[in-house]
Amino acid sequence: MAGSIKAVRGTRDLLPPETETWNFVEAVVREVFRVYNFHEIRTPILEDLQLFQRSVGEETDIVSKEMFAWEDRARAQSEKGQWLALRPENTAGVVRAYIENKLWERPGLQRFYYIGPQFRRERPQKGRYRQFYQIGAEVIGPPTAGSESPAVDAEVLEMLATLLDRLGIQHWILELNSVGCAADRQRFNEALRAALKDVVHKMCADCQRRAVTNPLRVLDCKVPEDQPIIESLPKMNEFLDEGCRAHFEEVRKILTAVGVPFKINNRLVRGLDYYTRTAFEFTHGGLGAQNAILGGGRYDGLSESLGGPAAPGIGFAIGEDRLVMTLQETAGTAARSVDIYIAPLGTGMNVEAARLARELRRESVSVIVGDDSFRLKKSLETASKTGARYALIVGENEISSGQFALKNLGTGEQITVARNEIPSKVLPAK
RNA sequence: GUGGGUAUAGUUCAGUGGCAGAACGCCAGACUGUGGCUCUGGAUGUCGUGGGUUCGACCCCCACUACCCACCCCA
Numbered sequence: 001m002a003g004s005i006k007a008v009r010g011t012r013d014l015l016p017p018e019t020e021t022w023n024f025v026e027a028v029v030r031e032v033f034r035v036y037n038f039h040e041i042r043t044p045i046l047e048d049l050q051l052f053q054r055s056v057g058e059e060t061d062i063v064s065k066e067m068f069a070w071e072d073r074a075r076a077q078s079e080k081g082q083w084l085a086l087r088p089e090n091t092a093g094v095v096r097a098y099i100e101n102k103l104w105e106r107p108g109l110q111r112f113y114y115i116g117p118q119f120r121r122e123r124p125q126k127g128r129y130r131q132f133y134q135i136g137a138e139v140i141g142p143p144t145a146g147s148e149s150p151a152v153d154a155e156v157l158e159m160l161a162t163l164l165d166r167l168g169i170q171h172w173i174l175e176l177n178s179v180g181c182a183a184d185r186q187r188f189n190e191a192l193r194a195a196l197k198d199v200v201h202k203m204c205a206d207c208q209r210r211a212v213t214n215p216l217r218v219l220d221c222k223v224p225e226d227q228p229i230i231e232s233l234p235k236m237n238e239f240l241d242e243g244c245r246a247h248f249e250e251v252r253k254i255l256t257a258v259g260v261p262f263k264i265n266n267r268l269v270r271g272l273d274y275y276t277r278t279a280f281e282f283t284h285g286g287l288g289a290q291n292a293i294l295g296g297g298r299y300d301g302l303s304e305s306l307g308g309p310a311a312p313g314i315g316f317a318i319g320e321d322r323l324v325m326t327l328q329e330t331a332g333t334a335a336r337s338v339d340i341y342i343a344p345l346g347t348g349m350n351v352e353a354a355r356l357a358r359e360l361r362r363e364s365v366s367v368i369v370g371d372d373s374f375r376l377k378k379s380l381e382t383a384s385k386t387g388a389r390y391a392l393i394v395g396e397n398e399i400s401s402g403q404f405a406l407k408n409l410g411t412g413e414q415i416t417v418a419r420n421e422i423p424s425k426v427l428p429a430k
Numbered sequence: 431g432u433g434g435g436u437a438u439a440g441u442u443c444a445g446u447g448g449c450a451g452a453a454c455g456c457c458a459g460a461c462u463g464u465g466g467c468u469c470u471g472g473a474u475g476u477c478g479u480g481g482g483u484u485c486g487a488c489c490c491c492c493a494c495u496a497c498c499c500a501c502c503c504c505a
Binding site: 006009060061062065066089118120122123124125126127128132133134135136206209217220270272281288289290292293294295316317318319320321322323343345346375376377378379380381382383384385391393395396397405407409412414 | 431432462463464465466496497498499500501502503504505
């Protein structure tokens with residue numbers, strides 16, 4: 001239809017039966033979160049622009065060029081409007097809520113999870129949308145509640161391994177690194193800049209640019225010719241202070257003990273400014289260029305940089321779109337088919353059909369109601385197409401005798417049952 | 431923001447400078463209350479949009495737009 005209104009660029013409709021897979025994912029995820037004592041938090045999709053500038057970082061691509069942001073209408077003529085933004089990620093919002101609602105007053109560590117849309121104004125491609133969905137969790141609290149403990153990092157990672165296994169995701173890889181504290185990172189950055197000065201001219205054009213804008217990113221380069229040079233550069237782990245080193249070691253020790261396989265990748269750098277210490281990514285093949293299915297890490301200084309109390313934390317975000325995509329490549333989750341298609345037969349039978357449908361649905365039987373203008377042949381044909389398990393014929397004979405023709409559309413077998421026995425014939429035995 | 435590809439029926443895609451096609455799907459029929467299989471028939475398109483070349487353009491040329499893939503970056 002030329003000229004009709006279409007979904008805006010980078011957004012899309014999620015339709016049945018794909019939504020079944022989304023619901024499956026969310027149901028599994030919620031159950032896992034329950035077992036690990038995480039509780040749902042819902043923060044606004046719309047936030048003050050400054051929130052992201054101060055947390056994610058002004059210099060990051062996300063904030064500098066990928067945000068949907070605009071100046072809101074002024075409340076009074078003398079005032080200026082507030083700058084609003086659609087959230088590009090959810091950690092900042094959760095930490096803002098933590099501070100605003102004084103959640104540090106609650107006992108122990110706060111363990112939140114969220115499921116919801118995020119927005120980034122990027123060029124869409126496979127596994128990347130302007131409105132995309134993240135499933136994430138955050139553990140945050142005062143240091144005295146144990147929020148800095150490496151045990152928390154390990155537990156979160158172990159939960160993620162469980163989550164992916166429970167979803168039936170095969171062959172995931174956990175890549176792990178420590179990016180140190182802010183001070184470590186700064187020293188490393190300087191060392192990197194110094195080392196790059198001599199060799200950067202031999203590297204690809206992208207790296208030459210990164211060497212200036214964000215040296216850490218050079219480590220991420222995938223150009224084969226650059227690899228030997230990158231190998232010769234300083235390594236992050238050489239710059240960790242004693243505390244960070246011990247923390248990282250403990251995380252690895254616990255993971256090994258509980259049997260979660262991981263790969264140390266000391267070139268793993270994450271794009272958001274707030275990350276400290278443990279940083280990780282779970283990757284999966286078959287996603288095209290977007291092989292990261294989830295990413296996360298620790299953010300010990302984030303709360304303070306947003307004006308809150310010391311509240312170290314760790315969290316992650318799963319790309320739900322990408323998760324669903326990998327699931328659909330492996331196995332399809334079909335919707336449970338409807339139990340009964342009621343085929344009203346003959347004039348006036350719509351009334352009887354509606355009565356019966358109401359009764360059956362009260363007994364938890366799922367029902368599609370046909371139309372009495374259809375001939376039986378067409379009714380059964382339609383019933384087949386809807387995937388209904390049974391067809392129930394409702395005609396003059398049935399009403400007068402109280403005995404209904406119930407046809408199993410899978411086997412073709414047809415039986416006669418009394419009205420009140422219908423549910424027990426079609427519902428799975430318990 | 432940059433590069434490449436694509437755009438024809440509901441869907442997946444063929445196609446030729448001279449009447450618009452297939453498969454699947456959809457609708458109807460094969461004698462009145464029995465589906466799936468089979469058979470028969472049918473509908474559906476401004477050939478992405480706007481220009482240009484031509485006697486004639488779905489086809490050739492130009493521009494635009496959208497979508498897809500990739501880069502950048504990220505979930």
